[in-house]
Amino acid sequence: EVESSHPLVWTEQLMPVMPLVRFNSVEEAIEFAVQCEHGFRHTAIMHSKNIANLSAMAKLMNCSIFIKNGPSYCGLGYDGAGFTSFTIASPTGEGLTRARTFTRERRCTLVDYFRIV
Numbered sequence: 001e002v003e004s005s006h007p008l009v010w011t012e013q014l015m016p017v018m019p020l021v022r023f024n025s026v027e028e029a030i031e032f033a034v035q036c037e038h039g040f041r042h043t044a045i046m047h048s049k050n051i052a053n054l055s056a057m058a059k060l061m062n063c064s065i066f067i068k069n070g071p072s073y074c075g076l077g078y079d080g081a082g083f084t085s086f087t088i089a090s091p092t093g094e095g096l097t098r099a100r101t102f103t104r105e106r107r108c109t110l111v112d113y114f115r116i117v
Contacts (some may be wrong), residue, residue: 001020001022002019002020002021003021004032006019006021009021009036010036010098024055025079026048026050027056029068030053030056030057030060031060033046033057033061034060034061035075037061037063041061041062041063042063042064042065042073043062043063043064043066043067043075044057044058044061044063044065044066044067045066045067045068045070045071045072046058046066046067046068046069047068047069048052048060048069054110055069058108064107065107065108065109066107066108067108067109067111068108068109068110068111069110069111069112070110070111070112074109074111075107077108088103
């Protein structure tokens with residue numbers, strides 16, 4: 001657990017380390033998460049049983065991959081949804097890349113809760 005100003009909060013994590021910051025409300029936490037993402041529009045993760053909160057964060061994050069209740073690799077096609085893509089061109093608008101299309105394809109993965117099948 002760290003303060004909201006801790007450098008690990010504001011630096012992209014490419015390692016199995018996750019800083020934890022406490023907030024008084026989910027709205028406050030989502031607003032802070034949007035700031036910490038820096039507009040990279042790459043990947044975001046949220047764990048919650050509340051579909052309204054998950055939807056609110058997904059809309060505000062506006063990223064190429066949004067994982068609900070699962071690890072980030074679920075959105076990469078590995079043991080999750082869709083095809084495997086190791087290049088995510090979010091800033092340029094392409095999203096998940098593959099040879100078939102260069103449009104911005106976005107992926108939203110929900111693990112457990114609210115399963116349709």
